[in-house]
Amino acid sequence: MPHQEPPAPETLTNAELFAQARTVIPGGVDSPVRAFGSVGGTPRFIASASGARLRDAEGAELVDLVGSWGPALLGHAHPQVVAAVQEAAARGLSFGAPTHAETLLAQEVRRRVPAVERVRFVSTGTEATMTAVRLARGATGRDLVVKFAGCYHGHSDGLLAEAGSGVATGGLPGSAGVPEAVAAQTIVLPYNDTQALGECFAAQGPRIAAVICEGAPANMGIVPPLEDFNAEIRRVTAEHGALMILDEVLTGFRVGPAGWWGLEAIDGWSAPQSGAGRADDGAPGPAGAPSWPGQDWRERAAWVPDLLTFGKVVGGGMPLAAVGGRAEVMDLLAPLGPVYQAGTLSGSPLATAAGLATLQLADDSVYRRVEATSRAIADVVSRALEAQGVAHRVQRAGSLFSLMLGQEAAERGVVDYEAARTQETWRYAPFFHAFLEAGVALPPSVFEAWFVSAAHGEAEIEAIAAAAPSAARAAAQAQPA
Protein backbone atom coordinates (compact mmCIF):
# COMPACT_ATOMS: atom_id res chain seq x y z
CA MET A 1 0.00 0.00 0.00
CA PRO A 2 1.45 3.39 -0.89
CA HIS A 3 2.44 5.49 2.06
CA GLN A 4 -0.12 8.21 2.72
CA GLU A 5 0.62 11.37 4.68
CA PRO A 6 -2.07 12.14 7.26
CA PRO A 7 -4.12 15.19 6.27
CA ALA A 8 -2.81 18.46 7.69
CA PRO A 9 -4.65 19.22 10.96
CA GLU A 10 -6.26 22.32 9.46
CA THR A 11 -8.32 20.16 7.13
CA LEU A 12 -9.87 18.26 10.05
CA THR A 13 -12.83 19.41 12.12
CA ASN A 14 -12.62 19.94 15.87
CA ALA A 15 -14.55 16.68 16.32
CA GLU A 16 -12.15 14.77 14.09
CA LEU A 17 -9.15 16.22 15.89
CA PHE A 18 -10.68 15.30 19.25
CA ALA A 19 -11.41 11.76 18.10
CA GLN A 20 -7.84 11.40 16.86
CA ALA A 21 -6.38 12.86 20.05
CA ARG A 22 -8.36 10.43 22.19
CA THR A 23 -6.65 7.50 20.52
CA VAL A 24 -3.24 8.59 21.83
CA ILE A 25 -3.86 11.01 24.72
CA PRO A 26 -6.09 10.02 27.69
CA GLY A 27 -9.36 11.85 27.15
CA GLY A 28 -7.72 13.67 24.24
CA VAL A 29 -6.35 16.40 26.51
CA ASP A 30 -3.20 17.16 28.46
CA SER A 31 -5.16 18.72 31.30
CA PRO A 32 -8.67 17.55 32.26
CA VAL A 33 -10.13 21.05 32.51
CA ARG A 34 -9.88 21.32 28.71
CA ALA A 35 -12.11 18.29 28.07
CA PHE A 36 -15.55 19.97 28.36
CA GLY A 37 -16.33 17.29 30.95
CA SER A 38 -19.14 19.14 32.72
CA VAL A 39 -20.52 21.09 29.76
CA GLY A 40 -20.35 18.26 27.22
CA GLY A 41 -19.58 18.54 23.52
CA THR A 42 -16.35 18.90 21.65
CA PRO A 43 -13.52 21.11 22.80
CA ARG A 44 -12.31 23.59 20.21
CA PHE A 45 -8.81 22.80 18.99
CA ILE A 46 -6.94 26.06 18.80
CA ALA A 47 -4.88 26.91 15.76
CA SER A 48 -3.77 30.38 16.82
CA ALA A 49 -4.61 33.29 19.07
CA SER A 50 -4.04 37.00 19.01
CA GLY A 51 -5.14 39.68 21.46
CA ALA A 52 -8.54 38.77 22.88
CA ARG A 53 -9.38 36.27 20.14
CA LEU A 54 -8.79 32.58 19.49
CA ARG A 55 -9.01 30.91 16.10
CA ASP A 56 -9.98 27.24 16.12
CA ALA A 57 -9.02 24.49 13.73
CA GLU A 58 -12.12 25.12 11.61
CA GLY A 59 -11.26 28.78 11.25
CA ALA A 60 -13.92 30.04 13.67
CA GLU A 61 -12.95 33.11 15.65
CA LEU A 62 -13.83 33.22 19.35
CA VAL A 63 -13.74 35.96 21.96
CA ASP A 64 -11.59 34.32 24.63
CA LEU A 65 -12.52 34.52 28.30
CA VAL A 66 -10.19 31.75 29.40
CA GLY A 67 -6.91 33.49 28.63
CA SER A 68 -4.86 30.29 28.86
CA TRP A 69 -6.39 29.92 32.36
CA GLY A 70 -4.81 33.13 33.52
CA PRO A 71 -1.44 33.92 31.98
CA ALA A 72 -2.72 36.05 29.09
CA LEU A 73 -3.05 39.31 31.04
CA LEU A 74 -1.91 41.34 28.01
CA GLY A 75 -3.84 39.21 25.53
CA HIS A 76 -2.43 36.50 23.29
CA ALA A 77 0.78 36.84 21.31
CA HIS A 78 1.58 40.35 22.47
CA PRO A 79 4.20 41.47 19.93
CA GLN A 80 6.73 42.61 22.55
CA VAL A 81 6.41 39.40 24.54
CA VAL A 82 6.73 37.27 21.41
CA ALA A 83 9.79 39.30 20.33
CA ALA A 84 11.41 38.82 23.76
CA VAL A 85 10.89 35.05 23.51
CA GLN A 86 12.22 34.96 19.95
CA GLU A 87 15.33 36.90 20.94
CA ALA A 88 15.92 34.58 23.88
CA ALA A 89 15.36 31.50 21.70
CA ALA A 90 17.96 32.68 19.20
CA ARG A 91 20.49 32.76 22.05
CA GLY A 92 19.78 29.16 23.07
CA LEU A 93 16.81 27.30 24.51
CA SER A 94 18.19 26.24 27.87
CA PHE A 95 21.55 25.92 29.52
CA GLY A 96 21.15 24.28 32.91
CA ALA A 97 23.19 27.19 34.25
CA PRO A 98 22.19 30.53 35.77
CA THR A 99 21.32 33.52 33.57
CA HIS A 100 21.14 37.22 34.39
CA ALA A 101 17.52 37.37 33.24
CA GLU A 102 16.48 35.18 36.20
CA THR A 103 17.88 37.80 38.59
CA LEU A 104 16.09 40.56 36.69
CA LEU A 105 12.78 38.72 36.93
CA ALA A 106 13.39 37.99 40.63
CA GLN A 107 14.05 41.70 41.21
CA GLU A 108 10.84 42.62 39.39
CA VAL A 109 8.85 40.15 41.50
CA ARG A 110 10.37 41.60 44.69
CA ARG A 111 9.77 45.19 43.54
CA ARG A 112 6.08 44.41 43.16
CA VAL A 113 5.69 42.10 46.13
CA PRO A 114 8.28 43.18 48.71
CA ALA A 115 7.14 40.40 51.07
CA VAL A 116 9.14 38.27 48.63
CA GLU A 117 12.70 38.74 49.88
CA ARG A 118 13.91 35.73 47.94
CA VAL A 119 12.29 33.88 45.08
CA ARG A 120 13.00 30.63 43.28
CA PHE A 121 11.65 29.93 39.82
CA VAL A 122 10.14 26.59 38.88
CA SER A 123 8.10 25.50 35.88
CA THR A 124 4.52 25.06 37.16
CA GLY A 125 2.26 26.30 39.91
CA THR A 126 2.08 22.73 41.18
CA GLU A 127 5.83 22.71 41.76
CA ALA A 128 5.65 26.10 43.45
CA THR A 129 3.05 25.02 46.03
CA MET A 130 4.71 21.63 46.49
CA THR A 131 7.99 23.37 47.25
CA ALA A 132 6.30 25.85 49.58
CA VAL A 133 4.78 22.99 51.58
CA ARG A 134 8.11 21.17 51.77
CA LEU A 135 9.80 24.38 52.90
CA ALA A 136 7.19 24.87 55.61
CA ARG A 137 7.72 21.32 56.85
CA GLY A 138 11.48 21.77 56.73
CA ALA A 139 11.27 25.08 58.58
CA THR A 140 8.95 23.84 61.33
CA GLY A 141 9.84 20.16 61.63
CA ARG A 142 6.09 19.44 61.51
CA ASP A 143 4.03 17.39 59.07
CA LEU A 144 0.42 18.56 58.97
CA VAL A 145 -0.82 21.02 56.36
CA VAL A 146 -4.17 22.79 56.46
CA LYS A 147 -5.98 23.60 53.22
CA PHE A 148 -9.50 24.78 52.48
CA ALA A 149 -12.24 22.89 50.65
CA GLY A 150 -12.69 24.24 47.12
CA CYS A 151 -9.21 25.74 46.91
CA TYR A 152 -6.93 24.34 44.22
CA HIS A 153 -3.18 24.38 44.57
CA GLY A 154 -2.10 22.16 41.69
CA HIS A 155 -2.01 18.38 41.55
CA SER A 156 0.57 17.30 44.11
CA ASP A 157 -0.58 14.35 46.25
CA GLY A 158 -1.13 16.20 49.49
CA LEU A 159 -3.16 19.08 48.05
CA LEU A 160 -5.82 17.29 46.00
CA ALA A 161 -8.27 16.61 48.83
CA GLU A 162 -11.55 18.46 48.22
CA ALA A 163 -9.75 20.52 45.63
CA GLY A 164 -11.38 23.04 43.33
CA SER A 165 -10.84 23.43 39.57
CA GLY A 166 -11.10 20.18 37.59
CA VAL A 167 -11.54 18.14 40.78
CA ALA A 168 -14.63 20.22 41.60
CA THR A 169 -15.82 20.16 37.98
CA GLY A 170 -15.62 16.37 37.99
CA GLY A 171 -17.46 16.22 41.34
CA LEU A 172 -14.54 14.25 42.80
CA PRO A 173 -13.54 14.09 46.48
CA GLY A 174 -9.86 14.04 45.51
CA SER A 175 -7.72 11.66 43.48
CA ALA A 176 -7.03 7.95 43.38
CA GLY A 177 -3.36 7.13 43.76
CA VAL A 178 -2.74 9.33 46.78
CA PRO A 179 -1.36 7.11 49.57
CA GLU A 180 -3.46 7.14 52.72
CA ALA A 181 -0.40 8.09 54.73
CA VAL A 182 0.03 11.20 52.57
CA ALA A 183 -3.67 12.15 52.65
CA ALA A 184 -3.56 11.87 56.46
CA GLN A 185 -1.12 14.77 56.57
CA THR A 186 -3.68 17.18 55.07
CA ILE A 187 -6.46 18.76 57.10
CA VAL A 188 -9.30 20.23 55.02
CA LEU A 189 -11.38 23.04 56.53
CA PRO A 190 -14.36 25.00 55.19
CA TYR A 191 -13.29 28.30 53.65
CA ASN A 192 -14.10 31.56 55.42
CA ASP A 193 -14.74 29.67 58.66
CA THR A 194 -12.72 31.37 61.37
CA GLN A 195 -14.19 29.16 64.04
CA ALA A 196 -13.17 25.91 62.32
CA LEU A 197 -9.68 27.32 61.87
CA GLY A 198 -9.42 28.21 65.54
CA GLU A 199 -10.70 24.81 66.67
CA CYS A 200 -8.29 23.04 64.33
CA PHE A 201 -5.31 24.90 65.79
CA ALA A 202 -6.58 24.45 69.34
CA ALA A 203 -6.60 20.68 68.77
CA GLN A 204 -3.53 20.18 66.58
CA GLY A 205 -1.56 23.44 66.60
CA PRO A 206 1.83 22.02 67.59
CA ARG A 207 1.69 19.53 64.67
CA ILE A 208 0.72 22.00 61.91
CA ALA A 209 3.48 23.13 59.55
CA ALA A 210 1.42 25.51 57.44
CA VAL A 211 -1.92 26.80 56.28
CA ILE A 212 -2.10 27.16 52.50
CA CYS A 213 -4.82 29.34 51.01
CA GLU A 214 -5.53 31.01 47.70
CA GLY A 215 -5.18 34.78 48.00
CA ALA A 216 -8.79 34.92 46.92
CA PRO A 217 -10.19 31.51 45.94
CA ALA A 218 -10.89 31.34 42.22
CA ASN A 219 -11.19 27.61 41.66
CA MET A 220 -14.72 27.05 43.06
CA GLY A 221 -15.90 30.10 41.20
CA ILE A 222 -14.77 33.30 42.83
CA VAL A 223 -15.22 33.17 46.60
CA PRO A 224 -13.52 36.22 48.06
CA PRO A 225 -12.23 36.04 51.60
CA LEU A 226 -14.58 37.62 54.10
CA GLU A 227 -13.16 40.63 55.88
CA ASP A 228 -10.18 39.64 58.01
CA PHE A 229 -10.21 35.94 57.08
CA ASN A 230 -6.70 36.11 55.61
CA ALA A 231 -5.58 38.27 58.54
CA GLU A 232 -6.98 35.65 60.90
CA ILE A 233 -5.05 32.89 59.12
CA ARG A 234 -1.94 35.01 59.61
CA ARG A 235 -2.70 35.60 63.27
CA VAL A 236 -3.43 31.97 64.14
CA THR A 237 -0.47 30.54 62.24
CA ALA A 238 1.93 33.02 63.84
CA GLU A 239 0.53 32.25 67.28
CA HIS A 240 1.15 28.53 66.79
CA GLY A 241 4.50 28.73 65.02
CA ALA A 242 3.08 27.55 61.69
CA LEU A 243 3.70 29.22 58.33
CA MET A 244 1.13 30.98 56.14
CA ILE A 245 1.44 30.14 52.45
CA LEU A 246 -0.48 32.51 50.20
CA ASP A 247 -1.06 30.81 46.85
CA GLU A 248 -1.14 33.57 44.25
CA VAL A 249 -0.60 31.33 41.23
CA LEU A 250 -3.89 32.57 39.79
CA THR A 251 -4.26 36.02 41.39
CA GLY A 252 -0.58 37.06 41.36
CA PHE A 253 0.19 39.99 39.04
CA ARG A 254 -3.32 39.64 37.62
CA VAL A 255 -5.61 41.40 40.09
CA GLY A 256 -3.03 44.14 40.61
CA PRO A 257 0.68 44.89 40.45
CA ALA A 258 1.24 43.16 43.80
CA GLY A 259 -1.43 40.50 43.32
CA TRP A 260 -4.10 39.74 45.88
CA TRP A 261 -1.78 40.49 48.76
CA GLY A 262 -1.33 44.03 47.44
CA LEU A 263 -5.03 44.49 46.90
CA GLU A 264 -6.13 43.27 50.31
CA ALA A 265 -3.25 43.70 52.74
CA ILE A 266 -1.95 46.98 51.28
CA ASP A 267 -5.00 48.62 49.64
CA GLY A 268 -7.55 47.36 52.16
CA TRP A 269 -9.90 45.66 49.67
CA SER A 270 -12.63 43.82 51.44
CA ALA A 271 -15.48 41.71 50.20
CA PRO A 272 -18.96 42.94 50.94
CA GLN A 273 -20.57 40.67 53.50
CA SER A 274 -23.40 38.47 52.33
CA GLY A 275 -26.75 40.00 51.41
CA ALA A 276 -29.01 40.35 48.42
CA GLY A 277 -27.70 42.03 45.31
CA ARG A 278 -27.08 41.44 41.66
CA ALA A 279 -23.36 42.15 41.42
CA ASP A 280 -21.45 41.45 44.59
CA ASP A 281 -18.83 44.08 43.95
CA GLY A 282 -16.07 44.95 46.31
CA ALA A 283 -14.04 47.82 44.89
CA PRO A 284 -10.29 48.37 45.11
CA GLY A 285 -8.75 51.72 46.09
CA PRO A 286 -10.65 54.98 45.59
CA ALA A 287 -9.06 55.69 42.20
CA GLY A 288 -10.21 52.28 40.96
CA ALA A 289 -6.63 51.15 40.33
CA PRO A 290 -4.75 48.91 42.73
CA SER A 291 -1.58 50.56 44.03
CA TRP A 292 2.05 49.49 44.40
CA PRO A 293 3.20 48.60 47.90
CA GLY A 294 5.86 51.36 48.04
CA GLN A 295 8.82 51.81 50.36
CA ASP A 296 6.67 51.96 53.47
CA TRP A 297 5.02 48.62 52.75
CA ARG A 298 5.81 47.17 56.17
CA GLU A 299 3.83 49.90 57.91
CA ARG A 300 1.04 49.70 55.33
CA ALA A 301 0.61 45.93 55.20
CA ALA A 302 -2.22 44.63 57.35
CA TRP A 303 -0.67 41.16 57.24
CA VAL A 304 2.29 39.48 55.56
CA PRO A 305 2.44 35.78 54.61
CA ASP A 306 5.65 33.78 55.15
CA LEU A 307 5.62 32.28 51.67
CA LEU A 308 3.85 33.14 48.43
CA THR A 309 3.49 31.16 45.25
CA PHE A 310 3.09 32.53 41.75
CA GLY A 311 2.47 31.10 38.28
CA LYS A 312 0.52 31.97 35.15
CA VAL A 313 1.11 35.75 34.57
CA VAL A 314 4.65 35.61 36.01
CA GLY A 315 5.60 33.35 33.07
CA GLY A 316 3.74 35.40 30.46
CA GLY A 317 2.24 32.26 28.88
CA MET A 318 5.38 30.14 29.13
CA PRO A 319 5.98 27.38 31.72
CA LEU A 320 7.26 29.35 34.70
CA ALA A 321 6.14 29.71 38.29
CA ALA A 322 7.74 30.80 41.53
CA VAL A 323 7.89 30.34 45.27
CA GLY A 324 9.07 33.26 47.36
CA GLY A 325 8.92 34.84 50.77
CA ARG A 326 10.91 35.54 53.89
CA ALA A 327 14.66 35.18 53.36
CA GLU A 328 15.24 33.03 56.43
CA VAL A 329 12.68 30.48 55.21
CA MET A 330 13.66 30.62 51.53
CA ASP A 331 17.33 30.19 52.39
CA LEU A 332 16.52 26.74 53.75
CA LEU A 333 16.39 25.65 50.10
CA ALA A 334 19.32 23.70 48.66
CA PRO A 335 22.12 24.55 48.04
CA LEU A 336 22.06 26.83 51.13
CA GLY A 337 19.88 24.66 53.31
CA PRO A 338 18.56 21.13 53.83
CA VAL A 339 15.27 21.41 51.87
CA TYR A 340 15.84 19.94 48.43
CA GLN A 341 14.25 21.33 45.28
CA ALA A 342 15.53 21.31 41.71
CA GLY A 343 14.54 21.42 38.04
CA THR A 344 16.25 20.83 34.70
CA LEU A 345 14.24 23.61 33.05
CA SER A 346 13.68 25.82 36.12
CA GLY A 347 14.09 29.47 35.19
CA SER A 348 13.94 28.58 31.49
CA PRO A 349 15.48 31.44 29.49
CA LEU A 350 12.47 31.57 27.18
CA ALA A 351 9.95 31.54 30.01
CA THR A 352 11.97 34.09 31.96
CA ALA A 353 12.01 36.38 28.91
CA ALA A 354 8.24 36.06 28.49
CA GLY A 355 7.61 36.73 32.18
CA LEU A 356 9.91 39.72 32.34
CA ALA A 357 8.47 41.30 29.19
CA THR A 358 4.93 40.72 30.50
CA LEU A 359 5.58 42.27 33.91
CA GLN A 360 7.41 45.22 32.34
CA LEU A 361 4.37 45.90 30.17
CA ALA A 362 1.82 45.35 32.95
CA ASP A 363 1.66 48.88 34.29
CA ASP A 364 -1.15 50.67 36.13
CA SER A 365 -3.02 51.37 32.92
CA VAL A 366 -3.17 47.64 32.15
CA TYR A 367 -4.66 46.85 35.55
CA ARG A 368 -7.12 49.73 35.29
CA ARG A 369 -8.24 48.61 31.86
CA VAL A 370 -8.63 44.95 32.77
CA GLU A 371 -10.59 45.94 35.86
CA ALA A 372 -12.93 48.25 33.91
CA THR A 373 -13.46 45.77 31.07
CA SER A 374 -14.14 42.90 33.43
CA ARG A 375 -16.79 44.98 35.20
CA ALA A 376 -18.40 45.89 31.88
CA ILE A 377 -18.48 42.25 30.77
CA ALA A 378 -19.89 41.03 34.09
CA ASP A 379 -22.48 43.74 33.88
CA VAL A 380 -23.81 42.92 30.40
CA VAL A 381 -23.99 39.23 31.24
CA SER A 382 -25.66 39.91 34.56
CA ARG A 383 -28.27 42.19 32.95
CA ALA A 384 -29.10 39.54 30.36
CA LEU A 385 -29.61 36.92 33.08
CA GLU A 386 -31.70 39.34 35.04
CA ALA A 387 -33.88 40.03 31.99
CA GLN A 388 -34.56 36.29 31.76
CA GLY A 389 -35.30 35.99 35.46
CA VAL A 390 -32.28 33.79 36.18
CA ALA A 391 -31.35 34.32 39.82
CA HIS A 392 -27.60 34.72 40.10
CA ARG A 393 -24.82 36.68 41.67
CA VAL A 394 -21.59 37.95 40.16
CA GLN A 395 -18.82 37.24 42.63
CA ARG A 396 -15.66 39.22 42.21
CA ALA A 397 -12.09 39.39 43.42
CA GLY A 398 -10.51 42.41 41.78
CA SER A 399 -10.71 41.90 38.02
CA LEU A 400 -11.57 38.22 38.38
CA PHE A 401 -15.20 37.24 38.47
CA SER A 402 -17.55 34.32 38.06
CA LEU A 403 -21.27 33.66 38.21
CA MET A 404 -23.04 31.90 41.03
CA LEU A 405 -26.40 30.57 39.85
CA GLY A 406 -29.67 30.13 41.70
CA GLN A 407 -31.84 31.90 44.24
CA GLU A 408 -29.90 30.75 47.25
CA ALA A 409 -26.58 31.91 45.81
CA ALA A 410 -28.14 35.19 44.66
CA GLU A 411 -29.62 35.98 48.05
CA ARG A 412 -26.93 34.80 50.39
CA GLY A 413 -23.77 34.92 48.35
CA VAL A 414 -21.35 32.01 48.21
CA VAL A 415 -18.71 31.98 50.93
CA ASP A 416 -17.54 28.38 50.84
CA TYR A 417 -17.31 25.23 48.75
CA GLU A 418 -20.51 23.75 50.14
CA ALA A 419 -22.49 26.73 48.83
CA ALA A 420 -20.56 26.78 45.55
CA ARG A 421 -21.42 23.14 44.95
CA THR A 422 -25.10 23.51 45.72
CA GLN A 423 -25.72 26.40 43.33
CA GLU A 424 -27.74 25.64 40.18
CA THR A 425 -24.72 24.30 38.31
CA TRP A 426 -26.99 22.60 35.74
CA ARG A 427 -27.82 25.98 34.22
CA TYR A 428 -24.24 26.50 33.13
CA ALA A 429 -23.82 23.97 30.26
CA PRO A 430 -26.56 25.37 27.97
CA PHE A 431 -25.48 28.91 28.88
CA PHE A 432 -21.88 28.05 27.99
CA HIS A 433 -22.82 26.41 24.68
CA ALA A 434 -25.07 29.27 23.60
CA PHE A 435 -22.15 31.63 24.12
CA LEU A 436 -19.78 29.30 22.27
CA GLU A 437 -22.17 29.04 19.31
CA ALA A 438 -22.22 32.84 19.21
CA GLY A 439 -18.40 32.98 19.18
CA VAL A 440 -17.60 33.59 22.84
CA ALA A 441 -15.47 31.06 24.73
CA LEU A 442 -16.31 31.05 28.43
CA PRO A 443 -14.44 28.86 30.90
CA PRO A 444 -15.88 25.35 30.37
CA SER A 445 -16.93 24.99 34.03
CA VAL A 446 -19.03 27.07 36.39
CA PHE A 447 -16.24 26.65 38.96
CA GLU A 448 -13.64 28.58 36.97
CA ALA A 449 -12.88 32.30 36.82
CA TRP A 450 -13.58 34.42 33.75
CA PHE A 451 -10.28 35.87 32.54
CA VAL A 452 -10.24 39.27 30.87
CA SER A 453 -7.13 40.75 29.27
CA ALA A 454 -5.89 44.22 28.39
CA ALA A 455 -6.59 43.33 24.76
CA HIS A 456 -10.32 43.03 25.46
CA GLY A 457 -12.16 46.21 24.55
CA GLU A 458 -15.39 47.63 23.18
CA ALA A 459 -15.60 45.14 20.30
CA GLU A 460 -15.40 42.19 22.72
CA ILE A 461 -17.88 43.74 25.13
CA GLU A 462 -20.28 44.23 22.19
CA ALA A 463 -19.82 40.65 21.00
CA ILE A 464 -20.55 39.38 24.51
CA ALA A 465 -23.54 41.70 24.86
CA ALA A 466 -24.90 40.41 21.52
CA ALA A 467 -24.52 36.78 22.61
CA ALA A 468 -25.74 37.23 26.17
CA PRO A 469 -29.55 37.25 25.61
CA SER A 470 -29.64 33.84 23.91
CA ALA A 471 -27.25 32.41 26.51
CA ALA A 472 -29.38 33.80 29.32
CA ARG A 473 -32.48 32.31 27.68
CA ALA A 474 -30.75 28.92 27.53
CA ALA A 475 -29.87 29.22 31.22
CA ALA A 476 -33.48 30.15 32.04
CA GLN A 477 -34.86 27.15 30.13
CA ALA A 478 -32.37 24.67 31.61
CA GLN A 479 -33.70 21.79 33.71
CA PRO A 480 -31.84 19.94 36.45
CA ALA A 481 -30.49 16.61 35.27
Ligand SMILES: Cc1ncc(COP(=O)(O)O)c(C=O)c1O
Ligand atom coordinates in the same frame (compact mmCIF):
# COMPACT_ATOMS: atom_id res chain seq x y z
C1 LIG B 1 -4.33 28.89 42.91
C2 LIG B 1 -3.61 27.89 42.06
N1 LIG B 1 -2.55 27.26 42.56
C3 LIG B 1 -1.86 26.36 41.84
C4 LIG B 1 -2.22 26.06 40.55
C5 LIG B 1 -1.43 25.05 39.79
O1 LIG B 1 -0.70 25.63 38.75
P1 LIG B 1 -0.25 24.76 37.50
O2 LIG B 1 -1.47 24.41 36.73
O3 LIG B 1 0.70 25.67 36.77
O4 LIG B 1 0.46 23.56 38.04
C6 LIG B 1 -3.32 26.72 39.99
C7 LIG B 1 -3.74 26.50 38.62
O5 LIG B 1 -4.26 25.98 38.02
C8 LIG B 1 -4.05 27.65 40.77
O6 LIG B 1 -5.13 28.27 40.29
Ligand SMILES: NCC(=O)CCC(=O)O
Ligand atom coordinates in the same frame (compact mmCIF):
# COMPACT_ATOMS: atom_id res chain seq x y z
N1 LIG C 1 -8.31 27.49 37.50
C1 LIG C 1 -7.84 26.18 37.29
C2 LIG C 1 -6.69 26.15 36.38
O1 LIG C 1 -6.17 27.14 35.99
C3 LIG C 1 -6.27 24.83 35.96
C4 LIG C 1 -5.62 24.80 34.65
C5 LIG C 1 -5.27 23.38 34.33
O2 LIG C 1 -5.19 22.55 35.25
O3 LIG C 1 -5.08 23.08 33.14
